[in-house]
Amino acid sequence: MSIEFGKQLVVTETPIPGLLVVDMPVHGDSRGWFKENWQRQKMTDAGLPDFGPVQNNISFNDAVGTTRGIHAEPWDKFVSVATGRIFGAWVDLREGPSFGTVFTTEIDPSRAVFVPRGVGNSYQTLEPDTAYAYLVNDHWSPDAAYAFLNLSDPTANIPWPIPLAEAEISEKDKQHPALADVAPIAPRKVLILGSNGQLGRALRAEYGDAPHVEYASRTDLDVTSPDLDSARRWRDYGTIINAAAYTAVDTAETSEGRAAAWAVNAAAPAALARIATEHGITLVHVSSDYVFDGTAERAYREDDPFSPLGVYGQSKAAGDIAVSTTPRHYIVRTSWVIGEGSNFVRTMSSLAERGVDPRVVDDQHGRLTFTADIARGIRHLVEHHAPYGTYNLTGEGPTHTWADIARSVFELTGHDPARVTAVTTEEFSSSARAAIAPRPRNSTLDLTKIIRTGFTPATSMTALGEYLATHE
Template sequence: MTEFGKALSISETTIPGLLIAELPVHGDSRGWFKENWQREKMVAAGLSDFGPVQNNISFNDQVGTTRGIHAEPWDKWVSVATGRIFGAWVDLREGPTFGAVYTAEIDPSRAIFVPRGVGNSYQTLEADTAYAYLVNDHWSRDASYSFLNLADETAAIEWPIPLDTVEISDKDKAHPRLADVTPIAPRKILVLGASGQLGLALRARLGDAAHIEYATRTELDVTAPDLASVRRWRDYGTIINAAAYTAVDTAETSEGRAAAWQANATAVAALARIADDNGITLVHVSSDYVFDGTATGLYTEDETFSPLGVYGQTKAAGDLAVQTAARHYIVRTSWVIGEGKNFVGTMRSLAERGVDPKVVSDQIGRLSFTTDIADAIVHLLETDAEYGTYNVSSAGEPQSWADIARSVYELTGHDPARVSDVTTADYFADAVGPVSPRPLNSVLDLAKITATGYTPRDGADALKEYLGV
């Protein structure tokens, strides 16, 4: 029986992500009215802003009409316009809650949000029942579906009307038992820049599960005009953009300038559009070069952009593009160190080869190790942290490049006094070709990422671990 006058409320069920909603229904002698879908109110009450793209209505004129347990690769908001149904939901997603069951009656004063991969089925309890459902993807024969037999003994659903007395389609009767069901895999994670320093760290952190995809630019050109159609993007839940043009000095040349803008801005804008169109979370890696380095204190996430060179300008443009996606994390780093060619590796090599280098001493910052960046990205995703920009680097006292070089020499058993200081201006005084201006202050404020529960490692400890000492 439809209940009038309830307040809007959304509650969790025994299946993660399956939410039951009590809907206000207003009625009088003329009939009744309800807001079947009201984005602002329902998101405020705790429903995901799941981005519906299609509204379907199903009508059953007979009591007992029973539809099979189908799990689809999209989210659904199911409600009743007239009549009443018994609903049964079974978690058919990969994971620890596979096979969990939840049942409830749904009438016009109640609705349910069914997340991707949770099997749903309905049995009509009143004649002339009509129910509606919003979905956030269009049907596709290429999508992955899963099904469960209505009479599965493991799920043991207590149907109000026995299954042997109702009409069930032959197709639904033939669906497998739970032991033979193919679970719905999570939405895919796509890591771009898979062969770079951070891409390699992300592969080590995320592993090679079937739903995780790694791509280099040769494998997926994000500047291609047909990018929107080269993947079924609705199957992806997260894109981690670890790709970038990072040759800061070459970016000051005419050829490098074009390449930097294409990789760091144009491609990023295309990814942001795809992410926003398909409900994808976009993770993008930013740089301290979006600032001019003239601040006297720490750079917070909301500091105004003031890039000095082409590389910094393109990274700032990319950050602005990412912000157009509703679901995004911008992870801003500085002085990145990982597997491959980098400053720490170069200093260790110089020390071993007996070279006494001059190293810049007027640029101040902190190292960002790719293992830590990867950990921070996973933390933001797994904790559903608030979307936005987060600074990520090592913690501890800021240092100059020269200070870090001396630490590398000392930790690898060499005399740190072999490293001498030089200013940025003097270091590049005899450079051949264009030189990008460097920010002198690259120290990032880590309070925001720390507040999410992620504690950056001390830079000195991280350097020791990286060097294996």
């Protein structure tokens, strides 16, 4: 066997999306040779995914011409040869435009191939005593979805160096279907938690009925359950969007509310972060302006230190910290959220219609954010593969007070905005029938970072007019 020594570590793309050829440095002399078959830092720096292998398998083949069938599994694998040489063939068996694309190459110890989930993998030995090795990032499961393709499929038309009639092939591999009869491997699923809430309903409207998208309310999946780790076959999921939250800001200050807020807003995101890390899932988590105390004289940036005033803000800050520990995460921080169901805008509209003149605070500043815009922004970040991290996402435009917004609601619904009386936070709190949790006076968030990804937030007051026009 002749091995090419002294190669540089180089990762090359192929016609199959995500299938990568890796030229490997092999160091040899009269005693033999040595290589680093998997070196995480060097290989990810060179362009390989950080796919998190959990198992190493080796297939030893005595004879030349041993041919292994085209199998596609729901996990990634890193294929290499320890000794000998193979002709490798890969066929894309995933749903999508690249279905059926074929790539072939020879592999010896100086070359490897990264095979993404759902791409069919097969090989034929070209030398005796060939040891074929592969790292995988999941354990075999009888419940997983697999796809198989016949080695002699005329559509794939793989140019086997040794004719299949002369090759050693298992009877099982001979029975695999033609490409036209293959059930493609579906993409990893998107799981949307809190699907019955304001944001959850907007995410339903955004993602629709795509077969790989699942929606779960608390009845379907309780994020506070101690059995969350085993509640799903998590390796089948590529993205979790956590729209579940405890948002009763004032009730969170009670003993019962405090426990519930910490369970949903802090402990549950921590559990989801552990699951995401273990299974290579992208975790999207929705944060709040309440992680800040509102004393800044400028818009808050994503990297400003936390300084929450009350229990709700404290629990949200703890959840953000937990989610930030998983490598693939988007924390979407927002404020003054308006969507389907009960909210400030609908309350003001109802009061205007019923002839009630409200007293509304005029010393808290921010921008309205509509759930449709948050859902659109989340999808943008995930599908455009924006760098992982925290992003502020609110409506764009000038900041307003709650009293300003109330007056706009009255005016847009054909009522006199002068019916709204502006009061201070202290005046409003002293007249309230129950305790009021502290709120940040400045909830304005800097949108520079998310705009740089190519996302354009809606203008708050324009969106308010559109919202009222469709919710009268």
